[in-house]
Amino acid sequence: MDKIKILIADDIEETRNVIKKILNLEKKLFEVVGEASNGEEVIRLIPKVNPDIILMDINMPILNGLEATEKITNEFPYVNVIIMSVQGETEYLKKAMFYGAKEYIIKPFNYDALISTITATYKKYRERQVSLLIKQEERSKAKIISYFSSKGGVGKSVLALNSAITLSKEDSKKTLLLDMDLLFGDISMLVNQYNQKTIFNAVDDGQVDSYENMKNYLYKYNENLDILFAPLNPEASEYINRDSVEKIIKNFENYYDVIIIDTGINFDNNNLYILDYSEVILFVSTMEIVSLKNTKLGLQVMESLGYDKSKVKLVINKFTQNYGISKSEVKDVFTNKIFAMIPEDQKIVSISVNSGQPFCDNHRYYKSKVAKAIKSMCKKLVE
Template sequence: MIKILLADDIAETRANIKRLIELEDDLQVIAEAINGQDAIEKAKDIKPDIVLMDINMPDIDGIEATEVISREVAETSIIMMSVQEEQDYLRKAMMVGAREYLIKPFGDDELINTIKQVHELESKRKDYLTTEEVQLEAEHKKVVSVFSSKGGVGKTLLATNLAVHLQQAQGLDTVLVDLDLQFGDVAVMLDLTPRITITDVVNDLQSLSPDNIDDYLLNYENGLHVLASPLRPEEAEVINGNQVQRIIDILKERFDYVIIDTAQSFSDQTLTALDNSNLILLIAMLDLPTIKNVRLCLEVMENLNYPEEKIKLVLNRSSKDVGIKVKDLEDNLNYSVDIHIPSNGEITVDAINQGVPFVTSKPKAKISKHIAKLADLLVDKEEALSKEKEGLLNKITSFLNSSN
């Protein structure tokens, strides 16, 4: 049913047009307006599919009313009606947003066909825009896995600080997933006490959706959400790759960024995370055991047909004091280091022991600035700027509301 608002200041004209429309089963006049102001108020209230708008009305005329409705009730299409056939009137009507222009008196077929054609074209436009918006939104949403096949390289510390930075400095809605299912430390790094974990998510997976996933997440003070690892190592056995896939799909729909701290193995759960990631941050260090493991990781990822641009090599605890040079590492791996995270034992140890990320406690430290550079590898600049502006506007609005 095409819902129509009929706006004309002459009652007899409205009655005649309404009589023609009601001969059609799929058209319905749901309201009438006697002037432009009345048309604006009723359009905002009932949001019709079509407004049949007379151009000459008292108070606010059809041109001005059309401009307001086109701007403030975007889902409504307007067909202008007029006894004037001059091009100037037609041009003005189209400039303010009218979709069609009918010259009075018009015949039954002309009226009905115009209404249906305008509605059909608008429906197609909305479908196209909806598809484009969904695709554009999906492009901006990213899953990033932080991975290493060797422990002790600072993987969890980097994942935690990266997620906190994305949420706090970039204004991106971020969730941090602890997928080290047996010995995850994300909650410890953030001084959080898990009341609910990924085990609960798996148990309730059938009823889980983007609308209720927040009920299963821990909240960090800056707005970051955290999906904690199981409380007991044996609970990891009940979680499989298919369940991880479903969890990622839900989180990806709910959040801008999903940061996954993986386990140090190519397990079914970890491979699922890596497969579903837009980017993989592979953590390396300048010691021979780590370099050997990183080389093996890169070989496995090549065999998995991961494109080279999907993998970002992150050199943690980068220092010139170590005997192995960065060039030696790159030559050995045949892979370039994308970002260097400097060594700073004092800051990182304090951050771990206090459960306070160093990007929060020491935002001006060199290591924190390099986490910001790491975030820049992930974030589209235009997207970040848009989010930053949105956050600023929200703060201003909240301030103004509180002042009132």
């Protein structure tokens, strides 16, 4: 194993020396690559010494440990921060974890606690990060964009479908829509197609190993858009594992410009693979307080998964002025910028859902605000 590169940040020299002494006892495992006495120095040192782990004191002058942690999460998402604090700083600790610290350790600590905290944190996050990097490098053609939410009914499927249509028609992209909401996928209903093959048939027939076989399970929506439907009943989803999902996506990605994925609302194995592998995650929320709360939690999970902010984009759907919450208040809640706001239009959306004719494919609604908002979001996605 490579040595774990550690940067020590504490304003008290004696503390730094004690930590160094402990780490030097395990020279085969650790290398102290730098020392800093305030947060600003930490930020300056990171690109120079390239640490795996930063041991960060909370209270430091100039830029304190909390602010520095927040900056690191944004600018250097692959560096793992372990916060060092004294007893009784629980509030600070919670904040530190919120800002993206991966672990904490209470001072004064002993030899064993320090060594095991560092090694466990490194192991837990490094392995995932390395595999994420490899996956990103492996990626070839299609841009993979997933719709995700941490609450049901926010409009994920309507947005996934209508943006796939828009990309295929307006932007002339060869597009694949994968309904990976394996339990409750309803894209087939939204396009009025009930007796088509689904992903379940492909898995059940043992055909997921090649593109040539898989393409027989697609529904051709238009010249540029194919759809793979979700299973017709929830029980079937049990037969579709991460391995099949991976094979399906990898088979298809060389044949499309864009793959849009509608996901389920949990972090199960299949979904985690999809989210890891996506280039962009469109996190859908509405302005309702419950949805906003769940979104905030969901975004924290994404942060702890090591996704950086440019990958996870916030989309507010069903936007109206009537929620009693303004756009600027929503902005205050989230550190992620709002990528797109899709207005509420109950009439147009309900008619299109009920008739199985998506509004982005209906000339009567081309000029509606909701269709226009989707068009401009799609432009931003492929620009």
